[in-house]
Amino acid sequence: xxxxxxxxxxxxxxxxxxxxxxxxxxxxxxxxxxxxxxxxxxxxxxxxxxxxxxxxxxxxxxxxxxxxxxxxxxxxxxxxxxxxxxxxxxxxxxxxxxxxxxxxxxxxxxxxxxxxxxxxxxxxxxxxxxxxxxxxxxxxxxxxxxxxxxxxxxxxxxxxxxxxxxxxxxxxxxxxxxxxxxxxxxxxxxxxxxxxxxxxxxxxxxxxxxxxxxxxxxx
Ligand code: ADP
Ligand code: 5GP
Numbered sequence: 141x142x143x144x145x146x147x148x149x150x151x152x153x154x155x156x157x158x159x160x161x162x163x164x165x166x167x168x169x170x171x172x173x174x175x176x177x178x179x180x181x182x183x184x185x186x187x188x189x190x191x192x193x194x195x196x197x198x199x200x201x202x203x204x205x206x207x208x209x210x211x212x213x214x215x216x217x218x219x220x221x222x223x224x225x226x227x228x229x230x231x232x233x234x235x236x237x238x239x240x241x242x243x244x245x246x247x248x249x250x251x252x253x254x255x256x257x258x259x260x261x262x263x264x265x266x267x268x269x270x271x272x273x274x275x276x277x278x279x280x281x282x283x284x285x286x287x288x289x290x291x292x293x294x295x296x297x298x299x300x301x302x303x304x305x306x307x308x309x310x311x312x313x314x315x316x317x318x319x320x321x322x323x324x325x326x327x328x329x330x331x332x333x334x335x336x337x338x339x340x341x342x343x344x345x346x347x348x349x350x351x352x353x354x355x356x357x358x359x
Contacts, residue, residue: 148342151238152333153261154178155246155253156311158270163280163316167270168247170323171330179237181246184210187225190287200230218248218255222298225305227252238264243334250306257309266333268326269310273317275300 155173158164172178184200186207195201206258207226211219219228229246229260237244238261246252253267272278278300282293307313316322337343 142308145348149241149334149340150264150338151241152243152330153234153238153246153256153265154243155248155256155267156270157248157250157253157267157303157306157310158316159276159278159303160296161285161300162270162272163281163319163322164247164270166319167314167316167323168245171245171326174327175243175330178243178245179233180301181229181234181248183227183229183242183248184216185225185227187223187227204252217259217261218252220249220251220255222249223249223295229256229340234261243330250303250309254306254309263338266312266330267310268312268314268329269307271304271307271313271315272323273315274295301346 156164156168168180172180182196182198182200184202184207186202187199187202189195189199189201193199193201204226207219207228210216210230211228216228216233217231217234219226221227227248229248229252234244246256248256256262257265257267264345272281275297279293279297282288288296314322314325333339
């Protein structure tokens with residue numbers, strides 16, 4: 141369980157990307173359970189829901205006209221065309237969480253990560269790329285997840301290199317071999333990044349108080 145800060149801090153935009161099947165949803169779920177104050181950015185998409193997917197929880201399922209009008213209104217923090225469908229991160233809930241000092245977790249592809257990094261919120265962004273230990277293991281994970289048929293798995297495998305080839309644009313890279321070890325590393329990264337000076341706007345006030353106390357103690 142994460143500890144409450146003594147000095148107010150700014151929210152981080154935590155981006156997880158990986159080829160499909162490398163384990164980013166699993167790691168994201170663990171991170172949310174570790175720190176329930178994290179808010180997950182529910183993306184908008186034009187793809188149809190899969191069985192079991194709930195509108196507003198897994199995605200906001202929109203038609204193309206509505207999606208495009210949100211983009212035109214500047215209501216998307218980033219957006220991209222992935223596997224033949226549009227995906228985007230609605231801006232409003234992100235801004236709200238960040239202003240309240242809460243981190244936001246994104247499960248988005250490299251195009252979205254690049255756009256957020258280049259946005260006004262770029263300096264409050266932590267991007268982490270998840271690599272599989274091997275390509276046969278990536279395929280095995282897609283198969284054992286039991287979510288997709290052989291055709292969809294073949295399509296995801298075919299697209300995996302396109303995603304992997306952008307690994308070097310990220311702040312951190314995790315090779316997700318052992319899940320528990322990867323999760324420990326992920327928590328370490330998040331814990332350290334929260335302590336970056338620019339993530340703690342309350343520090344100046346805290347140091348001023350220390351100075352007052354210091355002068356009092358010396359008097
Ligand atoms: P992604 O969100 O990247 O598409 P998932 O998180 O759905 O991938 O993981 C794909 C499958 O691999 C799931 O069945 C998950 O339980 C499994 N998995 C994830 N990480 C590991 C790991 N380190 N070792 C073995 N299996 C894993
Ligand atoms: P899926 O359709 O399997 O849920 O997601 C397909 C891909 O789209 C994944 O790589 C996922 O990370 C990416 N994705 C999901 N939501 C967004 C989003 O809001 N923006 C971008 N750029 N990519 C997204």
